[in-house]
Amino acid sequence: AQKVTQAQTEISVVEKEDVTLDCVYETRDTTYYLFWYKQPPSGELVFLIRRNSFDEQNEISGRYSWNFQKSTSSFNFTITASQVVDSAVYFCALSKHRGSTLGRLYFGRGTQLTVWP
C-alpha cells in the first residue's frame, strides 16, 4: 500500500523566514516517484518537482530545495527567504513505477503555508 503523511496541517511564518514542509511516505515498491505540488487560492495545482526513487540527489531551484532521504522515507521541501506569494497549500504525492495503478497519485493531506508580510 502507498501512503503519504504530511504531519503539518498549517504553518505560519513571517516574510523572509525559511520554512520546511515535511513529507514522509510508505511504499513496498523499490522504484517509485515522489512529487511536490503547490495549490494557491486560485485552485490550480502547480507541479514543482518529481524525484525518482533511485536518485537521492538533493535539488535546489532558486529559493526552493528538496531533501530526499530513502533511509527515513522522507522528501522534505524547504523554502528559503519566504515571500507572501508562497502562501498556498502544498501537497506531497507518490506514484508507482509500474502496475495496474500506474497513473495514480497518492497525495498527502497537504500543508497550508501562510506567509505574513
Add this chain to the structure above:
Amino acid sequence: DTEVTQTPKHLVMGMTNKKSLKCEQHMGHRAMYWYKQKAKKPPELMFVYSYEKLSINESVPSRFSPECPNSSLLNLHLHALQPEDSALYLCASSQDPLAGDYNEQFFGPGTRLTVL
C-alpha cells in the same frame, strides 16, 4: 506550452440538470485524468484515460460519465447530481504512463461546481 485548460470556471446546476465539464491539452500527452477536490482535502482520483481508453474508474457513481473524444479532449458529463457533489473538479494530463518512466501530471485550473 504546458497548459491544461478547463471550461467552465464556475458552474451552478440543479439536481435535475445535465451539464458537461470540458478539458483540453495540446502537449501531446496520452494520459488524462479527472479529480474531485473538496475544501481542505487533497484531490481524489475519479477516472484515468490512457491512449483514449478508460483505464481507471475509482468506483465513481454513474451520474458522472467521462468521455475522451480524442487525445486532446476530456469531458465529464454530469446528470442528476447531489449537493454533496459540489466540489472543485480538476483535470490533469501526463505524457505517457505506459512508457516506463512515470511523468508528472499537469493540472488545469479546475471547475468549481455547485449543485443546488
